[in-house]
Amino acid sequence: MKTMRSVVAGTVGAGKTTFVRTLSEIAVVNTDRSATDETLLLKPETTVALDFGRLMLSPNMDLHIYGTPGQSRFDFMWELLIQNAHSYILLVAAHRPDDFKYAREILVFMNQRVKLPMLIGLTHTDCLGALEPESIMNSLGYDMNDKNRPPIVKINPTNRASVIEALVVLMALIIESSNIKLSQVP
Ligand SMILES: Nc1nc2c(ncn2[C@@H]2O[C@H](COP(=O)(O)OP(=O)(O)OP(=O)(O)O)[C@@H](O)[C@H]2O)c(=O)[nH]1
Ligand SMILES: [Mg+2]
Known part of the structure; x- marks a missing residue:
């Protein structure tokens, strides 16, 4: 059995835990605990270590999916998880512009440690005040016209198809990134 490992990182409340729960075919390992600080204004619980879920990709390959804590005081978990990953997604809540700077800091943290296939997932795009992808990408330090920028995908973590x-x-x-031709994939 081959195992792919992907990490879902991102800002507090962006939807990382929800993403893992929605995707996983097994009951997830979840470490949400009561929030005690400014996160409490946003939501009652927050991830303090990791979320873990699993999905079969084919009879001989599975995907292990790890959600990180959003709070930077748990960044030792970001380090641990990203060092063992094959790819990652950065989730950013599109309706919380005050968090974009922090999202950029998470990106810098990851990119200083690994060079992995990754995409930017915009969540809460259905919420009042959600900004357009171009403006969010600019805040993250990307030029929309740059061919080398990561792909952006609008994601609703509560929706499995998404x-x-x-x-x-x-x-x-x-x-x-591994130079395998799509036609060679079984
Ligand atoms: N409307 C809407 N709600 C969303 C979306 N994504 C996530 N949510 C909701 O946002 C809330 C927070 O989601 P979590 O999955 O706990 O967020 P998290 O990123 O794990 O948060 P931390 O672990 O605290 O960093 C949940 O109530 C989700 O249902 C979205 O795209 N649209
Ligand atoms: Mg969480």
């Missing part, structure tokens, strides 16, 4: 769609984009990036 989560699967993002996963397909991620898998295509992994295949592209």
Whole structure:
């Protein structure tokens, strides 16, 4: 059995835990605990270590999917998870512009440690005040016209079809980065 490992990183409340729960075929390992600080204003619980889920990709390949904590005081978990990953998704809540700077800091953290296929997942695009992808990408330090920028996918983590769609984009990036031709994939 071959195992792919993907990490779902991103800002507090962006939807990382929800993404893992929606995708996983097994009961997820979840470490959400009562929020005690400013996160409490946003939601009652927050991830303190990791979320873990699993999905069969084929009879001989599975995907282990790990959600990170959003809070930077748990960044030792970001380190641990990203060092063992084959790819990652950065989730950014499109309706919380105050968090874009922090999302950029998470990106810098990851990119200083690994060079992996990754995409930007915009969540909460259905919410009031959601910004357009171009403006969010600018805040993250990307030029929309730059051919080398990561792909952006709008994701609703509560919707399985949406989560699967993002996963397909991620898998295509992994295949592209490993120089395997799509026609060779069984
Ligand atoms: N309307 C809407 N709600 C969303 C979306 N994505 C996530 N949510 C909701 O946002 C809330 C927070 O989601 P979580 O999955 O706990 O967020 P998280 O990124 O794991 O948060 P931390 O672990 O605290 O960093 C949940 O109630 C989700 O249902 C979205 O795209 N649209
Ligand atoms: Mg979480």
